Amino acid sequence: MAGSGGQGGEVTPGGVRWVGRVDDRNPDAVRFSWAGAGLKAVVEGDTIAVRLESQGDAVYYQAVIDGEAGDRIRVDQGEHTVTLAEGLGGGQHQLELYRDTEGDGPVSVFLGFEEGTVVGAPAAPDRFFEVVGDSISVGYGSMGMERHGSNPGPGCSGDHSRSSWFQTYGAVAARAVGAELSTVARSGFGMVRGYGMNMSVMPPLFDDTIAGSNTPRWSFERIPDALIINLGTNDWNGGDPGTSFETAYLNFLEQVRGHYPDTLILLTIGPTLEDGRKRQVEARLQQVIEERAADGDNKVDMIDIGIQGTDVTGCGWHPSAAEHTRVGMVLAEALRDRLGW
Numbered sequence: 001m002a003g004s005g006g007q008g009g010e011v012t013p014g015g016v017r018w019v020g021r022v023d024d025r026n027p028d029a030v031r032f033s034w035a036g037a038g039l040k041a042v043v044e045g046d047t048i049a050v051r052l053e054s055q056g057d058a059v060y061y062q063a064v065i066d067g068e069a070g071d072r073i074r075v076d077q078g079e080h081t082v083t084l085a086e087g088l089g090g091g092q093h094q095l096e097l098y099r100d101t102e103g104d105g106p107v108s109v110f111l112g113f114e115e116g117t118v119v120g121a122p123a124a125p126d127r128f129f130e131v132v133g134d135s136i137s138v139g140y141g142s143m144g145m146e147r148h149g150s151n152p153g154p155g156c157s158g159d160h161s162r163s164s165w166f167q168t169y170g171a172v173a174a175r176a177v178g179a180e181l182s183t184v185a186r187s188g189f190g191m192v193r194g195y196g197m198n199m200s201v202m203p204p205l206f207d208d209t210i211a212g213s214n215t216p217r218w219s220f221e222r223i224p225d226a227l228i229i230n231l232g233t234n235d236w237n238g239g240d241p242g243t244s245f246e247t248a249y250l251n252f253l254e255q256v257r258g259h260y261p262d263t264l265i266l267l268t269i270g271p272t273l274e275d276g277r278k279r280q281v282e283a284r285l286q287q288v289i290e291e292r293a294a295d296g297d298n299k300v301d302m303i304d305i306g307i308q309g310t311d312v313t314g315c316g317w318h319p320s321a322a323e324h325t326r327v328g329m330v331l332a333e334a335l336r337d338r339l340g341w
Contacts, residue, residue, distance in 0.1 A: 015118035016041040019098070020182045021218055023209050029053075030110045033211045035138045035165035036183040038098035039110065042120045047086040048095060049115035053079040056106025062166040064096035069166065072100060081114050092119060101160045102138035103186055103211025127179035127341055128222060131170040132202060133230035135187035136272065139168040141315025142324055149311050158187075158315035167321045169305070170228070172328025177341045182224070186211065190234035192248035197238040202231055203252040220259040225339055227260060228303075228331065232269045232281045240280050249288045253300065264338055265300045271308040271327060272317055278307060303334045 020037030024030045032038070038061075048065070052075045061073040063084040073082055084097065093116075099108050131137050141158030156162060165171060165183060174181040184206060187195075194200030205211060209218045229252075235241050249267075256265065267288065269281040285302050292300045305327045314320040319327065335341050 015120055017121035017124065019096075019180055021184070021209050023216055025216065028112065031107050031210060032099060032110075033103045033105070033107045034182070034184055035100065035102045035168075036098055036171065036181060037108075038096065040097075040121055041095045041118050042092050042122065043095045043113070043116040044090075044092050044119050045116040046088050046090050047083065047115045048088070048093065048113070049081055049083045050097070050113055051079060051111035052082050053109035053111060054106050055109065058160065059105055059108050060100040060160055060164070061108075062098045062100045062164070064094075064098075066094050072164070074161075075108075077106070079111065083115070094122060098166060100139075100165050102135075102140070102163065102165065105160060107210060124222075125178055125180055127177060127339075128181075128224050129170075129174070129179055129226040129228065129335065130182045130224040131185060131228045131230065132206065133183075133185040133228075134189050134202075134234055135185075136233065136270075136319060137168060137170060137183060137185035137230050138187060139164045139166075139324065140187050141313075141318035142167045142321050144315035145320060146313050146315060146317070147311065148313065148317075156315040158318055162315055164321070167324050169319070169324045169327035169331055172325050173331040173335065176328065176332035177335050179225075179335070179341070184208075184211075185230075188234055189231070191231040191252065192241050192245050193235055193238070195234040195237050200234075201248070203248070203255060206252070206255060223260055224263055226264045226266060226335060227256065228266045228268060230268050230270075232285075233272055236273060236277050236281060240277075243284075246284050246287050246291075249285070250291060253288070253292060253297075257297070262299065266334065266338070267300065267302045268305050271306050271319060271323065273307070275307065301338070303331070305330050 016039045021034050022032040054075045054077050058076045063070050065085045140163045144156035144162040147153035189200045189202045209216050267285045289300050308323045
């Protein structure tokens with residue numbers, strides 16, 4: 001079953017534990033594409049090296065060894081042996097390896113360890129939440145910098161080399177509260193319409209194990225304590241979409257409740273919208289919350305993550321790494337307050 005070792009939290013026969021949405025039907029070639037999907041393992045040895053395949057253009061990864069994040073790793077098209085760490089001095093080491101590139105890129109395939117012996121995997125923490133969102137939630141442009149205002153500088157492209165899931169507000173919050181995170185997000189996508197008023201919407205992708213493909217369908221075995229939905233920025237690119245936004249949102253919440261009947265659902269927007277449009281979105285989100293409450297669902301609420309500054313941002317007016325850290329701390333505090341974390 002797709003994802004049986006992923007969100008389920010079990011250790012696979014190979015000894016690793018998968019995080020996020022993965023297709024592990026073939027344990028010798030585990031496929032994944034959502035940002036933040038990856039593995040955790042306890043590895044023995046002085047050097048840790050793995051075999052990775054990118055089924056298309058380059059994909060970036062973030063390795064964390066014994067709690068320390070190393071340099072980002074780029075894996076070009078095809079199969080490659082990648083050294084994650086060396087000179088570790090032997091003994092056992094905690095490994096985390098995450099896909100740092102969003103789900104619009106090529107599929108990643110994990111083909112096993114070349115150096116280092118897997119001796120187990122850390123247990124899954126009790127705390128687990130999921131983020132559904134757009135480019136903000138995948139860290140588009142977070143590693144770049146643009147100056148605006150009276151002293152603007154050159155812009156930058158938020159391509160994969162400048163975009164990092166590991167720096168997103170969701171990942172920051174997860175580390176702050178000791179939780180695991182699954183991110184289901186795509187740049188340009190909305191709730192009822194995408195950027196440029198196209199039909200790129202997230203609800204049809206919610207059941208996907210591999211982003212943009214409903215085969216295999218995700219198993220939803222591990223139920224998150226909280227689901228954060230951060231959609232609407234792209235919907236408002238062409239102005240207020242009207243009540244169609246609320247209708248699409250309510251339909252999506254029905255879809256979510258089919259998988260997560262008791263999960264706390266937190267709705268949010270931003271932080272790139274100016275105050276006027278932000279208040280429009282929040283008014284529609286409040287209508288959604290009230291309609292859910294009228295139907296007996298009292299576990300849907302809203303959080304305010306604020307508005308970013310306008311002098312310096314990441315690429316394309318997107319949040320910088322510093323802004324993601326600010327928002328991540330806001331989210332972490334909300335999770336502590338709502339869930340007692």
